[in-house]
Amino acid sequence: MINPLDKTASPMARLLAVMAKLRDPATGCPWDLEQSFASIAPYTIEEAYEVADAIQKNDMAHLREELGDLLFQVVFHSRLAEEDKTFNFDDVARDLVEKMIRRHPHVFAKREDKTSEEQTEAWEATKAHERKSKAQAGALDGVPLALPAALRAQKLQKRASRVGFDWGTAGAALDKVEEEIGELRVELAIADQKKLEEEVGDLMFAIVNVARLAGVDAETALRGANAKFERRFGRVEEKLRERGRTPAESDLAEMDKLWDAAKKEERGG
Numbered sequence: 316m317i318n319p320l321d322k323t324a325s326p327m328a329r330l331l332a333v334m335a336k337l338r339d340p341a342t343g344c345p346w347d348l349e350q351s352f353a354s355i356a357p358y359t360i361e362e363a364y365e366v367a368d369a370i371q372k373n374d375m376a377h378l379r380e381e382l383g384d385l386l387f388q389v390v391f392h393s394r395l396a397e398e399d400k401t402f403n404f405d406d407v408a409r410d411l412v413e414k415m416i417r418r419h420p421h422v423f424a425k426r427e428d429k430t431s432e433e434q435t436e437a438w439e440a441t442k443a444h445e446r447k448s449k450a451q452a453g454a455l456d457g458v459p460l461a462l463p464a465a466l467r468a469q470k471l472q473k474r475a476s477r478v479g480f481d482w483g484t485a486g487a488a489l490d491k492v493e494e495e496i497g498e499l500r501v502e503l504a505i506a507d508q509k510k511l512e513e514e515v516g517d518l519m520f521a522i523v524n525v526a527r528l529a530g531v532d533a534e535t536a537l538r539g540a541n542a543k544f545e546r547r548f549g550r551v552e553e554k555l556r557e558r559g560r561t562p563a564e565s566d567l568a569e570m571d572k573l574w575d576a577a578k579k580e581e582r583g584g
Contacts (some may be wrong), residue, residue, distance in 0.1 A: 316332055316335055317329065317332050318332065319332040319333045319336055330386070330387070330390055331390060331404060334387075334390045334391060334394045335394065337502050338394055338395075338398065347391075349387075349394065350391070350395075352392060352395055355388065355391055355392070358384075358388060358460075359388040359392070360461065362381065362384045362388050363385060364380060364386040365381045365384065365385075365531060366378065366381045368381075368383050369381045371538070371542075385508055389404075389407065391406050393406075454474050454475060454477065454478050455474050455475065458470045458471055458474065463534055464519075465523055465533045465534045465537055466533070468519070468520050468523040468524075468532070468533070469523050469526070469527050469532070469533050472524050472525065472527055474524065481528075482524065482528060483528075483530075484528060485525050485528040485529040487528075488521065488524040488525045488528050489525050491521045491523075491524065492518065492521045492522055492525055494521075495514065495517045495518040495521045496518060497512040498514050498517070499511075499515065499517075499518055502514045505576075530555045546577075546581075547574060547577040547578060547581070548574075550573070550576075550577035550580070551573040551574055551577060553572075554573045554576070554577075555569075555573070
């Protein structure tokens with residue numbers, strides 16, 4: 316193992332050496348030594364979100380840093396597996412290389428070039444074959460439970476659509492949204508919390524379906540809505556401060572008017 320402080324070594328070799336040093340039972344970091352796959356999994360997810368956030372903000376310096384943090388998570392998991400004698404970082408990289416070559420025959424096998432749509436179909440066919448070889452026979456097998464709910468809903472719907480279980484158009488899916496709204500209204504009157512949760516979930520799932528069929532990524536759309544809400548509510552707070560008050564000292568009527576003003580400002584009105 317190289318010395319992590321040796322700047323003549325490759326950056327990847329130094330990173331692996333840093334990880335090995337942190338996990339050294341004799342001289343490593345107490346916190347790192349306490350970790351397991353399960354305990355660091357939430358950090359892995361968090362780092363992926365921070366990468367996405369840097370991209371959305373077009374902050375390249377931050378993106379560079381966050382990609383490093385995400386890579387460290389891969390190295391950490393690989394080190395834990397190496398200690399368990401199951402696999403190591405080289406195995407992870409090797410498997411990835413082989414998978415990318417296998418899934419891009421139009422690039423590496425010099426096969427007839429395809430359109431983007433045909434390449435996507437071939438990619439999905441290859442993935443389906445890989446799932447079958449892993450004994451994942453069901454159309455929905457292998458969609459990770461840890462995905463954000465909207466993203467997982469979209470993936471489940473996309474998988475189902477490949478075997479013909481689909482509305483076909485966004486308009487048809489929108490009819491289902493209206494049906495779900497009606498069912499939710501009924502449950503709101505009854506106020507059964509468990510049923511309300513179920514109906515809200517059905518409505519959200521149906522909305523994701525509309526987004527998918529309309530060519531909109533539901534997760535991206537919701538992130539955009541969150542950002543818009545933050546921006547406009549921040550403007551409401553700013554206007555209230557100019558009046559010497561906080562939201563807690565205001566009321567819904569006043570804040571709603573300020574909200575409408577913030578919307579108008581954004582639209583250049």
